[in-house]
Amino acid sequence: MTTQEKFETQTFEAQTYEEWLKFAAESLQSNARDNPYLDAKTDVYLLLSTVTQRRQAYIMAFPETLLTQEEMRRLSQLLSRRAKGEPMAYILGERDFWSLNLAVAPTTLIPRPDTEILVEKAVELVKNKINSLHFNRQSFSILDLGTGTGAIALALSAELTDWAEKFGVILRIWGADFLPDAVELARSNARRNHIHNVEFVQSDWFDNIHESFDMIVTNPPYIDAQDEHLTQGDVRFEPLTALVAAENGFGDLRHIIEQAPNYLKPQGYLLLEHGWQQGEKVRSFFAQNLWQGVETLKDYGDNERITLGRLK
Ligand SMILES: C[S@@+](CC[C@H](N)C(=O)[O-])C[C@H]1O[C@@H](n2cnc3c(N)ncnc32)[C@H](O)[C@@H]1O
Incomplete structure (x- = not known):
């Protein structure tokens, strides 16, 4: 019987938190051969915590608590999705990013x-500029x-809005x-995080953008x-529209670097995230007569990851 069938035909005999955790961790671990990305112990705690709406501390303090039939059914569904390798963030429907x-x-x-x-560098540049x-x-x-998800725009707003206001500067952010x-x-993430100064628009890169900015991040x-x-x-499990670009992955990076000067104010910044082997070619897209201070920053794994430049 496959793991999938095991979950689906499982009859929900009453189980305690502790029993379910053990069963679920073993089920995921037996899947780990096909799916080395699973972190079974952490994942099962998170799933149990989500379905029961109990903190991990409560689960650990009261392991003998019996699960209801409805909780067992929900857990069975979520465990089955995780066993197929679906990311925890999609299963839980949320992910922490920056302070959000x-x-x-x-x-x-x-x-x-x-x-x-990229957010860290953008914050540093905005603060230096306003200062x-x-x-x-x-x-x-x-x-x-x-x-x-609005991640970068919302993180910049959360980090910089109050700070800029102290200098009498209003931050205006678009995504x-x-x-x-x-x-x-x-937009729903802006509401979820009580952020009110970010405007989101539908646009195929710059097609629906009609003004110029002090900074473009992407x-x-x-x-x-x-x-x-x-x-x-x-x-x-993620959509190709978010991952794949033409020209061996360089098409969108090149297009944005070439078009950005038309949408930046003089001395405006462009910051781009890219693949760890793309730094050299990305730098070459910055025309020397238009840009200054072109440099690439490394990520936590010491790989080239963010390239930025300032319009002359
Ligand atoms: C790598 S994801 C980044 C998402 C988010 N900024 C982040 O850092 O988590 C790339 C995003 O670009 C969007 N995208 C792809 N092609 C686009 C285009 N032609 N114009 C505007 N956005 C595009 C995708 O829908 C996706 O949301």
Whole structure:
């Protein structure tokens, strides 16, 4: 009997938290050969905590608590999805990013910790700029292209809005995605996190953008359609629209770098996330007569990951 059938034909004999945790961890572990990305123990605690609405501390303190039939049924469904390798973020419907808790959906990418490096650098640049002697304007504008869940735009708002206000500067942030469902998800994430100064628009890159910004940030699709990683781990469940780009993965990066000067104010910044082997080529897309200070930053694994430049 396959693991899938085992879950589906399981009769729900009364089980305690402890019994279910043991059963579930063993079931996932027996799947780990096909699916080395599972972290069985952490995952089963999270699933149990989600379904019972109990904190892990409560589960550990009262392991003899009996599960209800409805809880057992829900747990069986979620465990079955996890056993097939579906990312925990899609199963739970949420993921933490920066200081935020974001709803996630299969329409777009699950936000990654590496993208926080882009946020960190953007925060540093905005603070330096507003702090500088030459900054005498009353607003600072940022565009997040390919916003997905809204992760980057919302993190920048959460980090910078109050800080900018202390300097009398109003932060204006836009997020754009070409998928209506992603735009809706990003808007709901703004409400979920009580963020009111980010506007989300539907736009195929710059097609629906009609002004210029102090900073453009983006984590566009950058994977080659033939890349074998697309058939492994979490990305198998994420949409190709968020992952794959033409020109061996460089098409969207090149397009954005070439078009950005038309949508940036003088001295405006462009920051892009890209693949760990793409740094050199991405730097070459920045025309020398237009850009200055082009550099690439490394991620936590010491790989080239974020390239930025400032318009002359
Ligand atoms: C790698 S995901 C990044 C999502 C989010 N910014 C993050 O960092 O988690 C790329 C996003 O770009 C969007 N996208 C792809 N092609 C696009 C296009 N032509 N115009 C606008 N957005 C696009 C996808 O829908 C997806 O949400």
